[in-house]
Amino acid sequence: xxxxxxxxxFLLPGGLWLFLLFVVPICLVLALSFGYTDDLGRAxxxxxxxxxxDAFDPLYIPVLLRSxxxxxxxxxxxxxxxxxxxxxxxxxxxxxxxxxIAMLVIPFFVNYLVRTYAWVALLADEGLxxxxxxxxxxxxxxxxxxxxxxxxxxxxxxxxxxxLPIYASLERMDGSLIEAGKDLFGTPARVFLHVTLPQxxxxxxxxxxxxxxxxxxxxxxxxxxxxxxxxxxxNLIQEQFFTASNWPFGSSLTVVMMLFLSIWMFGYLRSAxxxxxxxxxxxxx
Amino acid sequence: MSALDPRLSxxxxxxxxxxxxxxxYGLGALGxxxxxxxxxxxxxxxxxxxxxxxxxxxxxxAQYMDPDIKKRFSEKYGxxxxxxxxxxxxxxxxxxxAGGHYDLIxxxxxxxxxxxxxxxxxxxxxxxxxxxxGISSFYDGGWWxxxxxxxxxxxxxxxxxxxxxxxxxxxAGSWNDLTNPDGAGKMFILDDFQEAIGEANLxxxxxxxxxxxxxxxxxxxxxxxxxxxxxxxxxxxxxNLVNGxxxxxxxxxxxxxxxxxxxxxxxxxxxxxxxxxxxxxxxLMCIPITARSPGTALKFMDxxxxxxxxxxxxxxxxxxxxxxxxKQAFAGLVKxxxxxxxxxxxxxxxxxxxxxxxxxxxxxxNQVWTxxxxx
Numbered sequence: 231x232x233x234x235x236x237x238x239x240f241l242l243p244g245g246l247w248l249f250l251l252f253v254v255p256i257c258l259v260l261a262l263s264f265g266y267t268d269d270l271g272r273a274x275x276x277x278x279x280x281x282x283x284d285a286f287d288p289l290y291i292p293v294l295l296r297s298x299x300x301x302x303x304x305x306x307x308x309x310x311x312x313x314x315x316x317x318x319x320x321x322x323x324x325x326x327x328x329x330x331i332a333m334l335v336i337p338f339f340v341n342y343l344v345r346t347y348a349w350v351a352l353l354a355d356e357g358l359x360x361x362x363x364x365x366x367x368x369x370x371x372x373x374x375x376x377x378x379x380x381x382x383x384x385x386x387x388x389x390x391x392x393x394l395p396i397y398a399s400l401e402r403m404d405g406s407l408i409e410a411g412k413d414l415f416g417t418p419a420r421v422f423l424h425v426t427l428p429q430x431x432x433x434x435x436x437x438x439x440x441x442x443x444x445x446x447x448x449x450x451x452x453x454x455x456x457x458x459x460x461x462x463x464x465n466l467i468q469e470q471f472f473t474a475s476n477w478p479f480g481s482s483l484t485v486v487m488m489l490f491l492s493i494w495m496f497g498y499l500r501s502a503x504x505x506x507x508x509x510x511x512x513x514x515x
Numbered sequence: 516m517s518a519l520d521p522r523l524s525x526x527x528x529x530x531x532x533x534x535x536x537x538x539x540y541g542l543g544a545l546g547x548x549x550x551x552x553x554x555x556x557x558x559x560x561x562x563x564x565x566x567x568x569x570x571x572x573x574x575x576x577a578q579y580m581d582p583d584i585k586k587r588f589s590e591k592y593g594x595x596x597x598x599x600x601x602x603x604x605x606x607x608x609x610x611x612x613a614g615g616h617y618d619l620i621x622x623x624x625x626x627x628x629x630x631x632x633x634x635x636x637x638x639x640x641x642x643x644x645x646x647x648x649g650i651s652s653f654y655d656g657g658w659w660x661x662x663x664x665x666x667x668x669x670x671x672x673x674x675x676x677x678x679x680x681x682x683x684x685x686x687a688g689s690w691n692d693l694t695n696p697d698g699a700g701k702m703f704i705l706d707d708f709q710e711a712i713g714e715a716n717l718x719x720x721x722x723x724x725x726x727x728x729x730x731x732x733x734x735x736x737x738x739x740x741x742x743x744x745x746x747x748x749x750x751x752x753x754x755n756l757v758n759g760x761x762x763x764x765x766x767x768x769x770x771x772x773x774x775x776x777x778x779x780x781x782x783x784x785x786x787x788x789x790x791x792x793x794x795x796x797x798x799l800m801c802i803p804i805t806a807r808s809p810g811t812a813l814k815f816m817d818x819x820x821x822x823x824x825x826x827x828x829x830x831x832x833x834x835x836x837x838x839x840x841x842k843q844a845f846a847g848l849v850k851x852x853x854x855x856x857x858x859x860x861x862x863x864x865x866x867x868x869x870x871x872x873x874x875x876x877x878x879x880x881n882q883v884w885t886x887x888x889x890x
Contacts, residue, residue, distance in 0.1 A: 269873040270629040272612070293889045350751070354758030374760060375747040453706070458745045461888045472603045473708060474881040 256488075263481035271475035281482035290466065294490075297463040300377070300452075301445035304384040305392070305438045311385070312392035312437065317426075320400035331397065334390055342387050346454045349383055350374055353455075375457035383451035388444060392437035399433025400426075432505055439498045443491050463487060562664070563639040565817055569808035570595040573815075574607060574617035576798075579670075580819075581831035588818050594811055611635055616805050618812040624868055627666050627799045628659040636665045637802040637809050644817040649825075649839030653859045654797070658870060666799040667816055670834040672767040673795050673857040673866075674710055675788040677752065677774065679762040690718040690789045694744045698763030703755050704741060705765045706748045708884035709869045710794065711738060714765060717791040723867045726876040731883050738887045748888065753777070756784065767796070768855050769834040772848055776833070786855045795859055795866045797837075 265275045319330045352358050353373035360370050373379055411421035449464030470480030577600040585596040601607040604626050622630060630636050641647045641663040650667060660666045676692050683697040693702055704711050713723050715734035746760065755761040756774045768786060775781035802812045818824060822840025829836050829844040837859060849855040859866050871877045
């Protein structure tokens with residue numbers, strides 16, 4: 231048996247798993263998105279386009295734009311916060327590297343919902359942060375129920391997905407390149423801009439995609455930390471399933487969202503493929 | 516007639532899913548053939564009798580029942596009482612439809628009605644329960660169970676307004692109080708499409724459950740005006756009130772009990788019901804048709820409404836239970852703020868339940884709610 235054939239056999243369990251628990255459910259969502267709901271709230275398979283007509287109702291455009299705006303802001307802040315952390319750990323973590331990474335990851339073992347609830351308690355008007363500020367003479371600030379709180383919650387929720395890929399790309403990078411840059415009299419800033427940053431571009435892109443995509447569809451942050459005007463696409467979809475008893479409409483919104491997000495994903499994959507094919511040309515591009 | 520039954524059974528779900536692209540193609544070909552046929556009434560089954568017939572599995576909201584009540588039942592009758600939890604009713608109903616074997620469930624009135632219409636509930640005679648006499652007359656012949664043969668009540672909640680009486684003055688027992696100027700920027704509307712639209716309907720003088728598009732349009736404007744005053748739309752009323760984010764909050768009366776238990780200044784938290792109408796929500800107990808031990812389940816229902824057990828349970832979870840023992844225990848819990856203790860029997864026509872029992876009305880209400888939240 232060829233080595234290829236030998237390894238192929240081990241794909242079967244994972245492939246089957248993916249098919250049953252990923253491909254099949256997505257097909258169900260797709261099939262249901264053409265259905266409707268009966269009087270008892272049961273989803274019925276049919277072939278109707280109504281749900282898609284509803285999904286493209288102009289009413290939802292501001293909701294979608296808001297979600298994208300929040301997610302872009304989240305990715306940008308995660309990048310600004312996450313890059314220095316990843317850089318520090320990768321370059322200066324030394325023998326504590328793995329410990330530092332573990333410390334970053336451990337909080338994420340706690341459910342996102344629970345952590346977000348904790349934020350509400352910390353940031354509330356009479357919460358811990360405001361009482362500390364009060365002690366130093368700063369009057370009460372409203373943190374929660376604002377768009378900033380939602381973005382803050384998203385940043386907190388997804389930061390680790392930015393740090394890990396950037397850390398991995400920094401780890402992979404040949405450290406002597408930085409030394410070479412310095413030998414050529416590059417200032418730290420110039421060495422970073424012309425050597426380190428291009429070398430870790432793929433890590434940055436991967437991090438941005440990993441943060442942006444789930445953040446667009448998130449509903450927890452807006453639900454718990456948001457105000458009257460922070461309604462996101464995730465909230466809209468979640469409500470169709472949990473309170474509106476309208477799974478078919480929820481499914482059509484999900485399909486539209488998946489297609490929309492796939493465009494971004496596709497852009498990322500193309501860039502990654504170009505990089506893999508010809509790293510030097512991609513860098514110059 | 517479509518090859519796919521309009522009802523969504525588990526097998527069809529699997530078939531449609533496994534069919535993948537082929538199934539989709541088939542569905543496409545069937546477009547327009549779907550028949551919404553009348554819902555079949557279940558064949559009448561023999562009524563369940565309250566007798567021990569095995570261990571039971573409860574399917575309930577988390578933290579909703581004193582574990583000691585289960586423990587003592589288990590010791591007395593020598594059966595295991597196990598419990599699993601759901602965090603929303605859709606998830607519960609989905610599992611029941613998929614054939615999950617639960618012996619006792621806790622649906623709202625609307626969900627109990629739907630489950631019964633689907634034939635998913637066991638029938639029983641309320642008279643066969645030793646403590647049925649203690650059940651509030653409010654639950655005698657409710658629209659969700661006209662003949663008292665599928666449900667008994669577990670807990671109820673009235674919807675009103677909670678407020679901080681040290682910050683807000685001039686509350687007048689009306690839904691207009693949501694826009695009391697003292698609460699501007701610190702007011703919350705419940706994040707529940709029925710509670711929000713219902714309150715606006717009452718304020719406009721419409722029927723609580725109106726599905727008239729013109730009336731709902733006016734109610735939408737009312738909600739948009741209220742939203743200008745609001746700091747948020749949220750069901751976390753307990754947290755919002757305790758941490759000081761809210762000074763006026765549309766709220767359920769059971770939640771204000773929890774608020775007052777958690778703060779150092781309970782006397783500053785008041786609750787009122789509104790003269791335009793008091794929505795009453797109820798969680799009921801029902802036995803699914805798939806129950807393995809329906810007899811034990813019925814016996815356990817009887818155990819829960821036994822006056823001493825009801826009192827113990829109310830003291831534990833803080834929610835009013837509309838049975839003898841439970842009522843008195845709740846009145847005791849809120850004796851410092853009697854407005855929280857709403858006697859549903861005295862509400863008369865002022866007490867009303869949410870009821871949207873067809874898909875069009877539900878879709879219309881949800882559309883209005885989405886417009887309120889999205890704009």
